[in-house]
Amino acid sequence: MQEIIEFINRHVVLSAIWVMLLISLILNLIKRFFLKVKIINCIEAICLINKEDAIVVDIRFHNDYNKGHITGALNITEPDIKKGILGKLEKNNLKPIIIVCNTGNNAINSAMQLKSMGFIDVYVLRNGMNAWIDENLPLVRM
Numbered sequence: 001m002q003e004i005i006e007f008i009n010r011h012v013v014l015s016a017i018w019v020m021l022l023i024s025l026i027l028n029l030i031k032r033f034f035l036k037v038k039i040i041n042c043i044e045a046i047c048l049i050n051k052e053d054a055i056v057v058d059i060r061f062h063n064d065y066n067k068g069h070i071t072g073a074l075n076i077t078e079p080d081i082k083k084g085i086l087g088k089l090e091k092n093n094l095k096p097i098i099i100v101c102n103t104g105n106n107a108i109n110s111a112m113q114l115k116s117m118g119f120i121d122v123y124v125l126r127n128g129m130n131a132w133i134d135e136n137l138p139l140v141r142m
Contacts, residue, residue: 037099037111040123042135045098048123054096057089059110060129068139070100070132081110084117096121104128 008015032039040048048054049072056073058065065075074088078101089097097119099107107124114122125131133139 035108035112036115036122037108038123039104039108039126040098041126042131042137045123045125046137048096048098052096054098054121054123055089055092056098056100057110058100058129059107060101064102066142068129068133068141070129071138071140073100073140078106078110081113086117093117093119094121096123098123098125100125100132101128103130 045054045056049056049070056070058069058073058075059078059081060069060075061077062075065073069075076085076087076089080086097111097114099111099114099122101107101110104124104127107128111122111124127134
């Protein structure tokens, strides 16, 4: 125990960084545990689209959406969701909704926003469009 205290005293900055990383990791794990949004992989997304008529919402900006998106995906950007501008999505709050971004990180906030607006079944595609492209799944290009 004395050695640990001595190490911390000699390497205060390194120890502080390590503690901050540990706290960040713990907070991230707690956030994911209590997350009311389900994170799914590409296969689960395809099943939801085909069997439960899920709606895919691509929250990327229009130029990224036009470079390639999932067939039938609606393009509603993250700022639009925050403002409540949902377009065709408003009528479909009972259908499963799959939120897609580039990496899956931004989609979580949008999914939580939709949950707070009354959407029941909201999912996030794990690793977003990067995962979809890595799996060589079809894209619509404009």
